[in-house]
Amino acid sequence: MDKLRQLVLLVRPDTLMRWHCDLLRRRRAAATAARGPGRPRTVRSIRALVLRLARENPSWGYRRIHGEPAALGIRIAATVWGILKEHGVAPSPQRSHTGRADFLRDQADALLACDFF
Template structure:
């Protein structure tokens, strides 16, 4: 334990002069500080670090800038892990399963469905063909079978016999003629 600690400290101390002799000494010194801080924080962890997808992409992109022999010192994962992430990234690029279109016709827009149901409720004697004709007139061309399916799914009878006239409707519509019939008998 102590031998490995002495080895690690000696190794870090020997890399300091080499890094400081380069042109970008301030940047390299900052990198050394950050690496040491990273090593200290990793020693305090109790379980392995889980990297997110963005972290994996970042490591994979940076791996092309660093020589492969230095990967073990630079990256927090093994080279085999980095290569496996890269393989998965390439495989995902050529996997078109999420980009495929769903089979069948596209569904009807929600506003058209709402308009069909509104026309059916406000005009109980209209059938699906009449509602379809009104939609075409309003600039929303939809097939009559689509109107039929929308009404059926909503639990409304798509035929014009949806609601037969009640006695009240009949008497209201024929009130004048009924009164005229009753008065002409005398």
Template sequence: MRMAQENPTWGHRRIQGELARLGYNIAASPVWEILHASGIDPAPRRAGPTWRQFLTAQAHAIIACDFLVVETVLLRRLYVLVFIEHGTRRLHLAGVTAHPTGAWTVQQARNLVMDLDDRIAGLRFLIHDRDPLFTSAFRKVFTAEGLRDITTMSRTPRMNAICERVIGTLRRELQDRILILNEHHLALVLQEYLIHYNGHRPHQSRHQRPPDAMMQPFHDATDPNDLRSIRRRPVATGTINEYHHVA
């Protein structure tokens, strides 16, 4: 039963073969009977991998997007189109506007494709919710590059969990700590934060490495006295601290 649950595409004969390899000489028919008695359908009718299994297996090929909503001190609402690559956790802040439209969203998608350049060839899936701003023209920008468009189900934020998580991070580390004056101010703050996020901020899923870790290797602090060389550097208008060794 466990093999069938962990391998949805395996039929009773494939499971029999794996058991034989492990030294259990059992015919195919008893395997089928056990699966049938347990209510497990034949492989073609069985459910595929879970959503979590799919995201884990395809992380390197997934990019996801959503909107961050920001209220200014003058109670004006601004919208930020956020993209994040699952595999590297690299963040892209596509644009800021007070009046998002389908045409604006399409243009930001085109700009992102240009910025990704050759890297977009390694992506296969785009995940987003059912926001009407993600129009058919928006989706075509990515499908034309060979990506498959995946729309999440209604009221199911977990289907876009990584993007939801980074939006929560933006709220906690920026939105809740900085009074935003206007669109220009927000764009400047986000650009500075983007440099911090991609170049310095550690990520557990990447063994505490930032998204651009290959361009910024960790310092090898083998000497305990090396701690004296650590210096603090405030970023994002002083709300976040980075720590570096003095060169």
């Protein structure tokens, strides 16, 4: 009976545990390599929506632009800041800033419109 037990144990238990740990390590590495690092890319249509919201509403900041699609149930994977920066769109104070000449021109148009009434 002792001879039979010696023949069955061809591999030591610590070797078997090392093989098991190696197998688990390789499985985890394969799972993360297939998926890729970081967040998934945002769909093109959602990127276009973010850019359109920024263009049409120059006084809106990043949080407001992110909140509007979120209220509709649209999830944005990337940050709005990253999307706007990638496309060269400035932050909201720089987009909505009107210069002195623009301000005076708008006021003059309003005054002229009032004079005709």
